[in-house]
Amino acid sequence: QKEVEQNSGPLSVPEGAIASLNCTYSDRGSQSFFWYRQYSGKSPELIMFIYSNGDKEDGRFTAQLNKASQYVSLLIRDSQPSDSATYLCAVNEVTGGFKTIFGAGTRLFVKA
């Protein structure tokens, strides 16, 4: 079992819809969680980070964290074609040493 798991997709949603991206992690001691966006041929860039259980909203993006279920998600409201990219979930693990583990990413395609 991978330490950080994401559905590889592609996830296809129509323009204006809500895109829901999910991520599970294995280290119960993890404290910090990040969502990065990576356009094809480009480097990853941070979208959001979340440290506490619950929801965190930033514009059209909402990160949700449930530590009991070891689950973190990213919701994109009013999806735009420019949101089409790969979304990487990253988790800072503490077990075995402090390090960041990236998921394999979910490809999102927003249809105009």
Place this chain on the structure above:
Amino acid sequence: EADIYQTPRYLVIGTGKKITLECSQTMGHDKMYWYQQDPGMELHLIHYSYGVNSTEKGDLSSESTVSRIRTEHFPLTLESARPSHTSQYLCASSESSDNEQFFGPGTRLTVL
């Protein structure tokens, strides 16, 4: 915009050549990382550093080496390039292990 730079951006070389990929950041970050990523595939951590004179191997076995003589500089060297080294190499830095990582633009390496 992140102040992390990589040179060269593109490199095509022949088998057996020694190459050094440069990475510099002006943010004063202690933590720096090198990732390898093939097109459409996940990130693989190959080296990281927690500060000057600190270097560690990552999760993916790599024939490359790194050095960290100055905080801002984290070069990666391949002593003898092979076609299997063809990939994109991404450098990143972070203020601490618990913070977001800022990525450079990457070096796309092709070994003929």
